[in-house]
Structures are given as structure tokens and as C-alpha cells.
Amino acid sequence: MPQLRLALNQIDSTVGDLTGNAEAIVQWTRHAAEQGAHLVAFPEMALTGYPVEDLALRSSFVEASRSALRALAARLDTEGFGELPVIVGYLDRSETDRPKYGRPAGGPRNAAAVLHRGEVVLSFAKHHLPNYGVFDEFRYFMPGDTMPVIRVHGIDVALAICEDLWQDGGRVPAARSANAGLLVSINASPYEREKDDTRLELVRKRAQEAGCTTAYLAMIGGQDELVFDGDSIVVGPDGEVIARAPQFAEGSVVLDLELPAATADAPTGVVDDGLRIDRVVLSEEPLPAYEAELAGGYADRLDDDEEVYSALVVGLRAYAAKNGFRSVLIGLSGGIDSALVAAIACDALGAQNVYGVSMPSKYSSDHSKGDAAELARRTGLNFRTVPIEPMFDAYMGSLGLTGLAEENLQSRLRGTMLMAISNQEGHIVLAPGNKSELAVGYSTLYGDSVGAYGPIKDVYKTTVFRLAKWRNRAAEERGQTPPIPEASITKPPSAELRPGQVDTDSLPDYDVLDRLLELYVDRDQGKDAIVAAGFDEELVTKTLRLVDTAEYKRRQYPPGTKISAKGFGKDRRLPITNRWRETTG
Numbered sequence: 001m002p003q004l005r006l007a008l009n010q011i012d013s014t015v016g017d018l019t020g021n022a023e024a025i026v027q028w029t030r031h032a033a034e035q036g037a038h039l040v041a042f043p044e045m046a047l048t049g050y051p052v053e054d055l056a057l058r059s060s061f062v063e064a065s066r067s068a069l070r071a072l073a074a075r076l077d078t079e080g081f082g083e084l085p086v087i088v089g090y091l092d093r094s095e096t097d098r099p100k101y102g103r104p105a106g107g108p109r110n111a112a113a114v115l116h117r118g119e120v121v122l123s124f125a126k127h128h129l130p131n132y133g134v135f136d137e138f139r140y141f142m143p144g145d146t147m148p149v150i151r152v153h154g155i156d157v158a159l160a161i162c163e164d165l166w167q168d169g170g171r172v173p174a175a176r177s178a179n180a181g182l183l184v185s186i187n188a189s190p191y192e193r194e195k196d197d198t199r200l201e202l203v204r205k206r207a208q209e210a211g212c213t214t215a216y217l218a219m220i221g222g223q224d225e226l227v228f229d230g231d232s233i234v235v236g237p238d239g240e241v242i243a244r245a246p247q248f249a250e251g252s253v254v255l256d257l258e259l260p261a262a263t264a265d266a267p268t269g270v271v272d273d274g275l276r277i278d279r280v281v282l283s284e285e286p287l288p289a290y291e292a293e294l295a296g297g298y299a300d301r302l303d304d305d306e307e308v309y310s311a312l313v314v315g316l317r318a319y320a321a322k323n324g325f326r327s328v329l330i331g332l333s334g335g336i337d338s339a340l341v342a343a344i345a346c347d348a349l350g351a352q353n354v355y356g357v358s359m360p361s362k363y364s365s366d367h368s369k370g371d372a373a374e375l376a377r378r379t380g381l382n383f384r385t386v387p388i389e390p391m392f393d394a395y396m397g398s399l400g401l402t403g404l405a406e407e408n409l410q411s412r413l414r415g416t417m418l419m420a421i422s423n424q425e426g427h428i429v430l431a432p433g434n435k436s437e438l439a440v441g442y443s444t445l446y447g448d449s450v451g452a453y454g455p456i457k458d459v460y461k462t463t464v465f466r467l468a469k470w471r472n473r474a475a476e477e478r479g480q481t482p483p484i485p486e487a488s489i490t491k492p493p494s495a496e497l498r499p500g501q502v503d504t505d506s507l508p509d510y511d512v513l514d515r516l517l518e519l520y521v522d523r524d525q526g527k528d529a530i531v532a533a534g535f536d537e538e539l540v541t542k543t544l545r546l547v548d549t550a551e552y553k554r555r556q557y558p559p560g561t562k563i564s565a566k567g568f569g570k571d572r573r574l575p576i577t578n579r580w581r582e583t584t585g
């Protein structure tokens with residue numbers, strides 16, 4: 001059987017950075033050429049970054065993407081890689097569609113092109129558009145209606161883009177109808193817990209349906225709330241895994257595949273789902289037989305806690321770097337949330353770039369102050385103490401606040417202080433709220449919720465504890481100092497806004513709360529179903545009301561890394577003004 005050396009470049013892109021992304025594509029193509037590759041692929045929308053959101057509606061950006069693609073084709077040729085076919089995702093527009101909803105003719109397309117000998121020799125658009133969860137692709141893109149196939153050294157290679165594999169029909173059966181010897185899908189699939197298992201099963205199933213070896217190329221990195229975890233997969237036509245790339249690591253999978261030769265009477269015309277075969281012959285001659293050198297490999301999977309922790313590190317690092325920040329600032333209370341956020345920040349940016357401030361009030365316990373200092377000592381982050389009492393007394397003297405207003409003032413003074421230091425020193429502020437708190441509105445607006453990024457906003461409190469313990473254990477195993485003080489993990493969570501306050505004064509135990517929230521927030525179950533699942537009716541009524549009335553607060557919360565199938569933000573969209581109550585109908 002003919003052979004082909006395929007290079008799958010699992011790389012990061014930055015949205016809007018056409019020049020930087022093109023440069024990365026050239027460098028990784030050089031690497032592939034040095035490895036003797038015969039076909040090179042880059043992820044979905046690698047040239048523009050993904051997702052571009054409403055940039056897709058701006059014709060200046062669409063045109064810039066198109067001309068960057070042509071320039072890239074020419075540059076690859078000048079650099080000496082013209083003979084090497086390169087598959088790259090970009091933003092295109094259709095030439096033919098009519099004006100719609102006041103938009104000009106030429107709807108945007110989530111597209112990919114094949115670059116060869118200095119030219120764009122083939123272009124096609126994603127056929128199945130995802131329009132659920134964080135995806136809004138009906139809003140932006142015109143679907144593709146071709147079945148792209150390139151013949152490389154006598155092998156027919158069918159091409160697809162991400163969602164084309166997730167939905168039934170379309171390009172997968174069409175690849176079989178086109179008699180393809182290889183199916184290459186380029187992707188930008190956001191991280192969610194346990195999604196790697198789903199993807200593996202998906203690719204195995206689709207390879208068998210397509211009847212040919214299937215290469216699934218993943219993106220890496222982070223974009224606002226999304227993390228791309230890598231995990232490119234190559235599977236044989238029998239569903240057997242040939243190669244699997246590491247998670248959360250940029251790099252190239254280069255592997256030799258033995259693939260069936262295209263036949264002289266390869267099918268043409270319209271196949272499944274009305275897709276028209278668009279075949280471009282790049283090279284007919286099979287390669288002379290060579291000794292296969294690189295046979296794939298199977299990178300070990302991370303366990304669940306390490307995987308989630310890694311996603312949080314990658315998400316924060318990408319947000320800071322891509323927005324031009326080197327350092328972050330965190331209010332350190334001595335509690336578990338700010339301690340975990342600080343540990344993530346130290347891993348993402350280096351402890352020398354993490355700044356912590358202890359801002360004790362008259363209610364702060366000695367052990368909290370001590371725990372914050374101990375965290376700083378263990379991690380090596382920059383630490384200072386600024387008591388809030390004088391400012392607090394000044395406000396109280398002028399306003400005479402009581403109760404909740406007095407409690408929240410402490411949180412707001414800390415928020416104001418953090419933003420002042422941010423303005424002065426240039427660090428971005430991290431908001432340490434977790435998913436349990438965001439769900440029930442247990443945070444102070446413009447207080448502890450200030451910040452640029454919320455690294456653990458999609459992490460329930462019970463998982464916060466698990467991750468803290470995992471991070472400490474991992475340090476011990478490496479012979480390092482565990483970053484998080486044991487006392488921050490073992491003491492009862494408290495906001496310390498009044499004497500002796502603990503979270504359980506207002507909330508149920510977090511293991512009960514989180515299980516309940518998972519049913520309501522993540523699975524959209526109603527009150528009756530939750531009560532039927534065994535929760536106390538009064539508790540359900542109270543909790544659902546808290547969640548419903550905190551929507552306004554969540555909308556004002558900073559963005560943060562998504563790790564679940566239903567993060568607050570694009571995954572879960574509810575009206576703020578909303579009279580519907582699960583508890584009363």
C-alpha cells in the first residue's frame with residue numbers, strides 16, 4: 001500500500017493576530033518539512049484564531065483573512081515549501097449568496113484551504129455548523145456544500161471541519177462514498193471535563209463509518225473563557241487508535257500511514273447530504289516505498305484532577321499573555337479559594353509575577369492572616385499587608401452603616417484597593433469566586449467580585465477542595481513544598497465579615513449544595529425532579545430562589561475558564577428580568 005507521512009500541528013492561535021498566526025504556520029510547516037512530511041495540517045481557523053465571534057460580521061476582517069491566506073500560500077512557496085500541501089483553517093466568505101438582514105452579499109464562512117505551489121488550490125466551508133452551548137455558528141456562517149478531496153501521491157484525502165464529525169450524515173458518509181483513503185478533520189474543540197473520552201469514541205465511530213483512517217487534529221491554548229486541550233487522535237478504519245497526542249501541549253504529531261491508493265474511476269458528482277465532490281489532484285505518483293520511521297504513539301491521559309487543574313492553568317496563562325499582561329494581583333484571605341487561585345496563578349505565570357495582598361479588618365482572625373502569609377512563604381509570591389480598618393472607620397463615621405451594608409463595605413474596600421494597586425502597578429486582578437458562590441450569589445457586587453478574570457468561576461467548591469489537595473499531593477510527589485497551607489484546606493469556609501461568621505450560617509454544606517446545583521444549573525432540572533432525587537423540599541425552594549435572583553450578579557462577574565458542559569456565560573443564558581420561579585410556577 002502507498003505511504004504518506006502526515007504532520008498534524010496541534011498549535012495555538014491568537015484571535016485577530018493574522019500576522020502572528022501566519023508566522024507560526026510557516027514555522028511549523030518548516031518543522032514538518034524537516035521531518036519529511038508529505039501532507040501538513042493546521043487546526044480550524046488557525047489563521048484567524050477561534051472563535052472570532054462578531055469579527056466574522058466585519059467585512060474588513062473577512063477580507064484581511066482572505067488576503068492573509070493568499071500571502072501565506074505565496075510565502076510558503078518562497079520559503080521552499082511550495083511542494084508540500086498545507087491544510088489551514090481561516091475565515092472566508094461565499095461569493096454567491098444574496099444580501100441578508102441588511103448584510104452585504106457574501107456571507108462569512110468557517111473555511112479551510114489547501115495551499116500548494118504558492119496558490120490556494122482548494123477552499124471549502126464547514127458543512128455542519130454547531131449552534132448550542134458556547135457555539136453560535138448559525139449567527140455567522142454559511143454552510144459548505146462540497147465534499148473536498150485532495151489527491152496526494154496517489155491517495156485521496158477527504159477533508160472536514162470539526163462539527164462535520166460531531167453530527168450524523170454529511171462529510172463522514174460522503175468520505176466513504178468518495179472512496180477516500182484518509183479523512184482529515186481540523187478542529188477547535190473547547191475543553192470540558194471528560195470530553196476527551198467522548199472525542200475518542202466519536203473519532204473511532206466516524207473512522208469506521210468513513211471506512212478509512214481518520215485523523216482528528218485538535219487546537220491547543222486558550223481564548224477568553226475557552227481552553228483548547230489538544231488531544232489529537234488518529235484512528236484506523238477498524239476503529240483502532242494509531243496515535244494520540246498529549247493534552248495541553250503544543251506540538252506536532254508526525255506519522256507514517258499506509259493508505260489505499262485512489263482508483264482511476266474514483267467517484268465524482270453529488271454524494272451524501274447533497275455534497276458535491278470537489279477533487280483536486282496535487283500529485284498522482286505514489287511515493288517510492290520507504291521504511292516507516294514514525295509510527296504514531298500514545299500519550300498518557302491525565303487523571304481528572306490533574307486535567308482540570310491543567311485547564312485552569314492554561315486558561316489563565318492564555319488570558320494574561322494574549323491580553324498583554326505579565327502579572328496578577330489577588331486578595332489573600334487565608335481561605336481556600338484565594339489560595340487555590342494563587343497556586344494556579346503561580347503555575348501559570350511564575351510566583352515572581354503573582355502579587356498577593358492581605359487586607360485584614362477587625363473581624364479577620366489571626367489564623368487567617370497567618371495562613372495568607374504562609375501561602376506566600378510556600379509559593380514565593382510577592383506579599384504585602386494593608387489593613388482596611390482606617391478606611392472602614394472613615395466610611396462608618398460618614399455613613400453609619402449597619403448589617404449587610406456594613407459587611408459588604410469591607411468587601412468593597414478590598415475591591416477598591418485591589419483595583420487601585422492594579423492601576424498603579426499594572427497587574428490584573430483575579431476574582432476568586434467559585435461556581436457554588438456564583439450560583440447562589442454569595443459574593444459582594446463590586447467587592448470580592450471585582451477583577452479581570454475568574455480562574456475558578458466554573459469550579460464547584462467541593463472540586464476546589466479536591467484540586468487543592470491534588471496540587472499539594474503532586475508537589476509532595478515531586479519533592480516540592482506543597483503550595484497551599486493545610487489550615488486553608490481544613491478550616492470551615494468563612495467570609496469573616498462579622499464575628500464568628502461561617503458559610504454554613506447562610507448555605508447548606510457544600511457537598512449537599514453542589515449536588516443540588518449540579519441538577520439545577522448543569523442539567524436544567526426543575527424543582528419536582530430535584531426533590532424526587534432526594535433533596536429536602538425547603539432546601540430546594542430556598543436554593544433555587546437564590547440561584548434565580550442572582551442572575552444580575554453573574555452577568556457582572558468577570559470571565560473565567562470553562563471546564564464544565566454548562567459554565568456561566570455562553571453555556572447558560574437566562575434573562576435577568578424574570579418572574580418565572582421554579583418554586584411557585
Ligand SMILES: Nc1ncnc2c1ncn2[C@@H]1O[C@H](COP(=O)(O)OP(=O)(O)OC[C@H]2O[C@@H]([n+]3cccc(C(=O)O)c3)[C@H](O)[C@@H]2O)[C@@H](O)[C@H]1O
Nearest residue numbers: 404407408411437441442443444445448494495497506552
Ligand atoms: N435584579 C437586580 N438587578 C440589578 N441589581 C440588583 C438587583 N437586585 C439587587 N441589586 C443590587 O445588588 C445589591 C445587592 O448585592 P450586593 O451588594 O452584592 O449584596 P448582597 O447580595 O445583598 O450581599 C452579599 C452576600 O454575599 C456574601 N458574601 C460577601 C462577600 C464574600 C463572600 C464569600 O464568602 O465569598 C460572601 C455576604 O455574606 C452576603 O450574604 C443591591 O443593593 C442592589 O443594588
Ligand SMILES: Nc1ncnc2c1ncn2[C@@H]1O[C@H](COP(=O)(O)OP(=O)(O)OP(=O)(O)O)[C@@H](O)[C@H]1O
Nearest residue numbers: 331332333335336337338358359360432448494495
Ligand atoms: N482579609 C482579607 N485580605 C485580603 N483579601 C481578602 C480578605 N478577606 C477576603 N478577601 C478577598 O475576598 C475574597 C472572598 O473571601 P471571603 O473570605 O469573603 O470568602 P471565600 O469565598 O471563602 O474565599 P476564600 O476561601 O479565599 O477565603 C477572598 O478570596 C479574597 O480574595
Ligand SMILES: NC(=O)CC[C@H](N)C(=O)O
Nearest residue numbers: 130162163166188189190
Ligand atoms: N468548532 C466546532 O465545530 C466544535 C464543535 C464540537 N461539537 C466540539 O465541541 O468539539
